[in-house]
Amino acid sequence: MSERTIVLAGAALALVLASAGASAPPGPGARAGTAAEAGVTAVVGARVLTGAGAEYGNGVVLIEGGRIKAVGPAASVPVPAGAEVFDASGRVVTPGLVDSHSHLGLGPSGGVTEDNEMSDPVTPELRIIDSIHPEGEGPDERQFRRALAEGVTAVAARPGSGNVVGGQSAVLKLRGGTVDDMVILFPADMKMALGRKGFYSSKGVMPTTKMGAAYLVRKALVEAAEYGEALERYERRKAGDPKASPPPRDLGKEAMLKVVRREIPVHIHVHSSDDIMTAVRLAEEFGFLRLSLGHAVEAYKVAGELARRGVAVVVGPQMIAYDDQGRLVNLAGYLADKGVRVDIMTDADVVQESFLRCQAAIAVKYGMDPRRALEAITLSPARTLGLEARIGSLEPGKDADLVVFDGDPFDVATRVLAVFIEGRRVYEYEAEAEGGGK
Amino acid sequence: MRAASFAALAAGLALAAVTGAAAPDAGPDKALVIRGGRVVTAAGPEIENGAVLVEGGKIKAVGGADAVAAPPGAEVVDASGRWVLPGLVECLASIGLGERYEAGEGEELSDPVAAGLRLLDALDPFDKRFGQAARAGITTLMVAPGRANVIGAQAVVVKPRGATAEEMALPGPAGVKLTLGEGPKSAFGAKGRLPGTRMGSAFVVRKALLEAAEYARKRRDHQAAVAAAKGKKGAEPPAAPPRRLDLEPLADLLDGRLTAFIECHRADDIQTALRLVDEFRFRAVLVGATEAYKSAGEIARRGIPVVVGVMGVGPKRVETKDVSLGNAAALVAAGVKTAIAAEDALGVGAQEELALSAALAVKGGLDRASALRAVTLTAAEVLGVASRVGSLEPGKDADIVVLDGDPFSYRTRVERVWIDGRPVRMIEPLK
Numbered sequence: 001m002s003e004r005t006i007v008l009a010g011a012a013l014a015l016v017l018a019s020a021g022a023s024a025p026p027g028p029g030a031r032a033g034t035a036a037e038a039g040v041t042a043v044v045g046a047r048v049l050t051g052a053g054a055e056y057g058n059g060v061v062l063i064e065g066g067r068i069k070a071v072g073p074a075a076s077v078p079v080p081a082g083a084e085v086f087d088a089s090g091r092v093v094t095p096g097l098v099d100s101h102s103h104l105g106l107g108p109s110g111g112v113t114e115d116n117e118m119s120d121p122v123t124p125e126l127r128i129i130d131s132i133h134p135e136g137e138g139p140d141e142r143q144f145r146r147a148l149a150e151g152v153t154a155v156a157a158r159p160g161s162g163n164v165v166g167g168q169s170a171v172l173k174l175r176g177g178t179v180d181d182m183v184i185l186f187p188a189d190m191k192m193a194l195g196r197k198g199f200y201s202s203k204g205v206m207p208t209t210k211m212g213a214a215y216l217v218r219k220a221l222v223e224a225a226e227y228g229e230a231l232e233r234y235e236r237r238k239a240g241d242p243k244a245s246p247p248p249r250d251l252g253k254e255a256m257l258k259v260v261r262r263e264i265p266v267h268i269h270v271h272s273s274d275d276i277m278t279a280v281r282l283a284e285e286f287g288f289l290r291l292s293l294g295h296a297v298e299a300y301k302v303a304g305e306l307a308r309r310g311v312a313v314v315v316g317p318q319m320i321a322y323d324d325q326g327r328l329v330n331l332a333g334y335l336a337d338k339g340v341r342v343d344i345m346t347d348a349d350v351v352q353e354s355f356l357r358c359q360a361a362i363a364v365k366y367g368m369d370p371r372r373a374l375e376a377i378t379l380s381p382a383r384t385l386g387l388e389a390r391i392g393s394l395e396p397g398k399d400a401d402l403v404v405f406d407g408d409p410f411d412v413a414t415r416v417l418a419v420f421i422e423g424r425r426v427y428e429y430e431a432e433a434e435g436g437g438k
Numbered sequence: 439m440r441a442a443s444f445a446a447l448a449a450g451l452a453l454a455a456v457t458g459a460a461a462p463d464a465g466p467d468k469a470l471v472i473r474g475g476r477v478v479t480a481a482g483p484e485i486e487n488g489a490v491l492v493e494g495g496k497i498k499a500v501g502g503a504d505a506v507a508a509p510p511g512a513e514v515v516d517a518s519g520r521w522v523l524p525g526l527v528e529c530l531a532s533i534g535l536g537e538r539y540e541a542g543e544g545e546e547l548s549d550p551v552a553a554g555l556r557l558l559d560a561l562d563p564f565d566k567r568f569g570q571a572a573r574a575g576i577t578t579l580m581v582a583p584g585r586a587n588v589i590g591a592q593a594v595v596v597k598p599r600g601a602t603a604e605e606m607a608l609p610g611p612a613g614v615k616l617t618l619g620e621g622p623k624s625a626f627g628a629k630g631r632l633p634g635t636r637m638g639s640a641f642v643v644r645k646a647l648l649e650a651a652e653y654a655r656k657r658r659d660h661q662a663a664v665a666a667a668k669g670k671k672g673a674e675p676p677a678a679p680p681r682r683l684d685l686e687p688l689a690d691l692l693d694g695r696l697t698a699f700i701e702c703h704r705a706d707d708i709q710t711a712l713r714l715v716d717e718f719r720f721r722a723v724l725v726g727a728t729e730a731y732k733s734a735g736e737i738a739r740r741g742i743p744v745v746v747g748v749m750g751v752g753p754k755r756v757e758t759k760d761v762s763l764g765n766a767a768a769l770v771a772a773g774v775k776t777a778i779a780a781e782d783a784l785g786v787g788a789q790e791e792l793a794l795s796a797a798l799a800v801k802g803g804l805d806r807a808s809a810l811r812a813v814t815l816t817a818a819e820v821l822g823v824a825s826r827v828g829s830l831e832p833g834k835d836a837d838i839v840v841l842d843g844d845p846f847s848y849r850t851r852v853e854r855v856w857i858d859g860r861p862v863r864m865i866e867p868l869k
Binding site: 108109110111139140300316317318319320322323325326327328329330334337346347349350351352355358359361362364365366367410411412413 | 566569570573620755756757759761783784785786787788790791794797798800801846847848849850851865866867868869
């Protein structure tokens with residue numbers, strides 16, 4: 001019954017969109033002003049999980065101008081007259097899912113990818129947006145659409161971990177269009193990778209050791225700092241000295257300078273606990289704005305150190321490990337219990353982006369609190385990316401990115417019925433026959 | 439008394455240490471009754487409030503809780519509120535062949551054809567992942583070579599227990615693993631060697647099988663000549679043809695004594711596999727088979743079983759882009775015997791999440807009973823070991839899993855596992 005209502009509402013909205021002249025998603029310009037943005041949309045009747053800890057059995061989400069205007073129990077959030085009502089009775093509504101460690105649009109895992117420039121181990125000058133295919137790099141040309149169909153609305157697309165300093169990451173909303181249409185934050189952070197680098201080892205090029213990798217990071221940061229000082233010196237002198245000239249432009253140092261000046265945070269690929277502590281050492285030495293670790297399988301061994309310093313760990317694609325005594329370690333759940341802020345990732349497409357909520361469900365299976373697991377694919381990654389004021393939870397003032405599920409979001413049998421990005425319905429289950437099955 | 443039991447305990451611990459986590463606890467094989475709970479036999483209807491009787495490592499009886507009597511002295515396990523299943527069967531494991539991120543022992547990169555090699559000679563029984571598999575309820579696995587060789591080493595079906603490869607292996611060779619598609623191309627073609635193309639891989643298979651057919655013919659001729667010479671007085675028995683270890687398993691394949699497990703993902707590779715089967719008439723199982731749903735009728739018509747790797751995760755994405763959760767459902771609907779494998783990838787593809795793979799197939803439209811069989815009885819049939827494992831039936835090995843809920847619920851965890859009637863030592867997770 002309610003499902004039919006949704007379908008009808010969807011059809012009505014589609015008509016409104018068409019009459020307003022909006023192009024069909026996901027074409028370029030699709031996010032231009034729409035009828036939905038002009039008025040108020042009310043999503044009613046659903047169990048609303050805000051991602052910020054609150055949960056309303058019969059909740060209302062009011063959307064206006066692409067943002068969340070109000071959210072709360074039906075009793076306290078009245079639906080304004082004239083609002084377009086999206087009946088989600090019996091459904092579950094969550095914030096759009098966010099993956100803070102992905103390689104979406106950069107090529108197939110195990111094939112030729114566009115995220116590792118293996119000609120030099122230090123490439124801070126590279127910008128991941130120059131590599132991303134906005135629908136999915138071949139052969140999977142529907143990669144973005146499939147991710148959206150499973151409720152993923154934002155991802156941090158990152159350079160790979162082949163290089164010690166891989167380049168600048170970007171945060172994209174999966175709303176279609178060009179890469180520039182989708183980017184909401186660039187540069188989002190500097191991607192680095194510690195540990196042994198097999199490729200360079202095999203060529204006898206530094207780094208052939210872990211300390212070699214740390215040295216290359218340190219060197220790049222020191223050189224960027226000196227470059228910054230030279231720039232500042234020039235700024236001070238140029239008024240009084242017509243012959244003063246700026247240092248020659250260096251794209252790599254310019255990018256690294258953003259790290260030194262605490263304008264962007266750092267995300268580091270690590271696995272073993274010694275490399276994790278090297279990452280922490282570098283962060284403290286250079287005063288990183290924020291440090292987040294990707295994978296960090298052995299983070300459980302130094303959980304206290306990470307919790308104390310507020311270092312976030314982005315867990316995945318491996319969700320469980322075993323310690324020396326053969327005990328199963330629920331990587332995300334254990335770290336969360338020890339006070340470490342945890343995101344859960346797919347590392348797409350090592351695991352396909354569409355399985356993000358399944359990745360979180362595995363953490364729940366082994367004992368992670370479901371609310372924290374949901375937070376690990378919504379608000380927590382938003383924090384990692386510095387976008388917590390804009391995405392990651394259903395709170396007034398934030399982007400209206402939300403997902404309508406027909407049941408428990410962690411249950412694989414549950415389908416995504418609709419996805420909204422900035423108030424616009426960008427995905428609908430009934431409209432895409434194969435969407436739920438892929 | 440106390441000292442003696444301490445010594446026994448110490449001995450038990452030492453054994454556990456020596457044989458790794460994979461070893462079931464040592465102890466006398468006294469009778470065991472698992473009573474109460476929902477017994478899913480995989481061979482018939484589910485039994486609410488059922489019971490399983492185990493004696494001598496074998497299943498002696500399965501039935502309603504009241505219908506199965508516990509012999510005197512039997513250990514009785516209360517499984518009320520639980521689900522009791524046959525041990526799960528993983529059709530495509532690559533564990534026991536070296537650490538996950540190291541160069542594996544499962545692929546011999548000197549030649550695209552490695553049929554003469556036996557995985558049994560590479561298997562490390564002390565690989566911790568066997569114990570991890572056992573504690574996740576997986577009690578039978580086919581360990582198969584990777585994707586580099588066009589014709590890989592001979593696969594082996596094992597139980598995750600024991601200190602030697604021989605103890606682990608179920609009798610009889612499992613079969614020969616073939617790989618079509620990208621695997622051999624990137625392993626050999628990238629070095630300028632054959633096969634650098636898909637037709638190159640097909641040629642490698644065809645050439646090897648033609649040689650094997652010739653060898654099989656000589657073998658048969660020799661046997662016939664021996665038989666003919668037997669009755670004749672003074673006749674010298676004819677000389678046997680020189681043994682060819684590399685051709686023997688392929689000759690066995692052509693003589694119907696072995697099965698070929700052919701990994702192929704794209705529809706065109708599946709079609710190539712079918713073409714080879716048509717041409718050489720051997721028993722085959724398609725493995726991986728990402729796009730099998732596109733050729734379900736063709737596969738069904740030939741009666742070829744399929745092992746579906748549902749996820750399309752891991753390093754195969756270049757040729758698994760068209761992965762569909764509906765794959766297993768489409769195959770079963772077409773009448774194809776279909777098993778589901780987890781393949782030991784990461785996260786959703788980890789071997790511990792085999793039941794999740796089956797649950798995803800249910801989401802894709804497969805009925806629950808078929809999905810359950812796809813990771814138990816059907817999987818055992820596909821591996822040729824269904825006379826011993828795969829279901830809870832009298833006479834079969836007592837490989838049993840007790841779950842705390844519905845196997846298809848994401849919250850369900852494995853509580854207890856028995857292999858051959860012996861309990862697998864469970865380990866509390868790190869808190």
